[in-house]
Amino acid sequence: MDEILEILEKNGRASEEEIALMLNKSVEEVRGAIKRLETDNVIVGYNTLINWEKSDRENVIALIEVKVTPQRGQGFDKVAERIYRYPQVKACYLMSGGFDLTVIIEGREMKEVALFVAEKLAPLEGVLSTATHFVLKKYKDEGVVFADKELDDREALIL
Amino acid sequence: MNLSDMIRPSVSNVPPSGIRKYFDLINEMKDAISLGIGEPDFVTPWSIREAGIYSLEKGHTHYSSNPGFIELRRQIAKYLIRKYNVSYDPAKEIVVTVGASEGIDIALRALVGPGDEVIIPEPSFVAYKGCTSFTGATPVSIELKAEDEFKLKPEQLEKALTKRTKVVILPFPNNPTGAIMTGEEQKKIVDVLKDRDVIIISDEIYAELTYSGKHVSFASFPEIREKTILINGFSKAFAMTGWRIGYACGHPVLIEAMNKIHQYAIMCSPTTAQYAASEALNNCDDEVDSMVREYNRRRRVMVDGFRKAGLDCFEPLGAFYVFPGISSTGMTSDEFCEGLLKEEKVLAVPGSAFGSCGEGFIRTTYANSYENIVEAMKRIRQFVENHKGKN
Numbered sequence: 001m002d003e004i005l006e007i008l009e010k011n012g013r014a015s016e017e018e019i020a021l022m023l024n025k026s027v028e029e030v031r032g033a034i035k036r037l038e039t040d041n042v043i044v045g046y047n048t049l050i051n052w053e054k055s056d057r058e059n060v061i062a063l064i065e066v067k068v069t070p071q072r073g074q075g076f077d078k079v080a081e082r083i084y085r086y087p088q089v090k091a092c093y094l095m096s097g098g099f100d101l102t103v104i105i106e107g108r109e110m111k112e113v114a115l116f117v118a119e120k121l122a123p124l125e126g127v128l129s130t131a132t133h134f135v136l137k138k139y140k141d142e143g144v145v146f147a148d149k150e151l152d153d154r155e156a157l158i159l
Numbered sequence: 160m161n162l163s164d165m166i167r168p169s170v171s172n173v174p175p176s177g178i179r180k181y182f183d184l185i186n187e188m189k190d191a192i193s194l195g196i197g198e199p200d201f202v203t204p205w206s207i208r209e210a211g212i213y214s215l216e217k218g219h220t221h222y223s224s225n226p227g228f229i230e231l232r233r234q235i236a237k238y239l240i241r242k243y244n245v246s247y248d249p250a251k252e253i254v255v256t257v258g259a260s261e262g263i264d265i266a267l268r269a270l271v272g273p274g275d276e277v278i279i280p281e282p283s284f285v286a287y288k289g290c291t292s293f294t295g296a297t298p299v300s301i302e303l304k305a306e307d308e309f310k311l312k313p314e315q316l317e318k319a320l321t322k323r324t325k326v327v328i329l330p331f332p333n334n335p336t337g338a339i340m341t342g343e344e345q346k347k348i349v350d351v352l353k354d355r356d357v358i359i360i361s362d363e364i365y366a367e368l369t370y371s372g373k374h375v376s377f378a379s380f381p382e383i384r385e386k387t388i389l390i391n392g393f394s395k396a397f398a399m400t401g402w403r404i405g406y407a408c409g410h411p412v413l414i415e416a417m418n419k420i421h422q423y424a425i426m427c428s429p430t431t432a433q434y435a436a437s438e439a440l441n442n443c444d445d446e447v448d449s450m451v452r453e454y455n456r457r458r459r460v461m462v463d464g465f466r467k468a469g470l471d472c473f474e475p476l477g478a479f480y481v482f483p484g485i486s487s488t489g490m491t492s493d494e495f496c497e498g499l500l501k502e503e504k505v506l507a508v509p510g511s512a513f514g515s516c517g518e519g520f521i522r523t524t525y526a527n528s529y530e531n532i533v534e535a536m537k538r539i540r541q542f543v544e545n546h547k548g549k550n
């Protein structure tokens with residue numbers, strides 16, 4: 001089970017057949033296991049990691065530190081929900097330390113992100129303060145280095 | 160003066176490598192896939208590289224003591240107990256070498272000379288025979304067989320032993336076959352050797368890369384512990400080939416002799432590599448485990464690929480090699496490899512490069528990316544298909 005996750009975490013496109021072969025299991029076994037992982041929400045989704053900088057699309061990402069007042073009986077969850085429901089919010093984490101929520105926003109330009117913070121996020125009931133940090137460059141994301149792939153420069157033949 | 164006459168016969172008589180032509184061929188090719196590289200495709204884990212860099216920043220650029228930093232030797236001793244339950248005194252029973260290769264060389268130089276015989280199970284890593292020949296001693300091959308899964312049988316060993324046998328080399332997990340030996344199988348070999356006056360050189364450089372059960376070290380058998388030199392290193396397990404660092408362990412009398420040669424020939428192993436190796440032993444278990452799991456997955460894909468191509472392929476359970484039989488194609492291993500490279504741009508190594516009994520087999524390594532392996536297996540299948548009934 002763990003190894004299926006290890007494979008899929010690195011390559012969401014690995015087929016059931018490939019995984020079965022790699023792990024010396026039957027295709028049915030692997031299919032069943034993946035199905036269970038999906039049902040149990042262990043596998044939450046399958047994404048593609050895109051380096052937008054190299055595409056034609058303009059894209060800005062901001063990491064926003066949000067301080068909130070927890071609500072009676074519901075802690076941070078209710079406020080968090082009101083934030084993460086927005087489609088602009090790519091990620092939302094509850095944090096330990098100096099602030100409460102990390103909110104990652106993606107937009108086409110800085111102004112769009114800034115406006116979202118000013119008009120939607122900051123005025124929300126329970127939100128005490130926000131601090132917006134724009135991402136200038138992604139070096140690595142989801143365990144993958146974004147720099148151009150290094151060539152295999154090993155000698156062609158070694159006994 | 161004819162310079163060639165100045166070279167000792169024991170050196171000039173060792174034939175040049177027959178695989179030169181493959182270098183020339185592949186160097187002219189684009190998009191060729193090499194399955195001929197006997198080293199990890201992983202880069203050394205970052206924390207190890209970082210430790211090497213840090214040691215340079217701190218100015219640790221001097222010699223170490225001849226057998227290596229005592230701290231590193233202590234860590235090696237701990238690691239060997241933890242992993243293989245073999246115990247060595249770091250002060251007297253361990254020498255840090257320039258790769259496992261140096262360990263093999265200085266062990267042979269310390270032990271054998273003209274008139275002595277060295278038993279080498281083959282197919283095997285080419286250096287055993289070469290280094291034996293350089294000393295003037297006689298290499299005696301034992302031909303391991305595919306039907307025995309390339310394991311050494313006690314009867315074979317019994318037959319090869321003579322009054323002149325001084326050293327027996329035990330190369331498991333094996334390059335090029337990927338064969339391993341289980342504890343029970345090893346015990347039978349131990350029983351043959353325990354009452355003989357021979358030294359065992361057990362090359363366990365691939366010990367971490369074992370895919371079925373746990374690797375058992377020959378040095379862990381108390382009956383032969385005193386006469387066994389354990390060779391190991393960092394190259395394969397920690398993906399550190401270019402650092403050139405390994406170690407040899409054994410009885411103080413043997414290690415002292417080896418260290419004498421090491422001291423005059425090498426002085427000490429590279430200091431930077433020693434610091435890096437130290438980090439490898441301290442903090443890299445997870446990285447090693449993850450590389451081993453990855454190799455294991457690729458191994459299954461490759462074995463399956465050969466079987467689907469219709470080639471006989473025993474299941475290799477160690478190292479990172481697959482050693483399928485190709486005689487069903489009617490080609491020699493050299494013809495197969497040359498054809499495969501020219502027609503499908505995949506480089507494999509003819510089994511004959513690892514001893515004459517490797518004829519009829521090819522060595523391929525799965526120390527390559529998953530994508531490359533899948534593509535290479537497709538091309539090999541095509542190649543076998545194209546040559547069906549031709550030869």
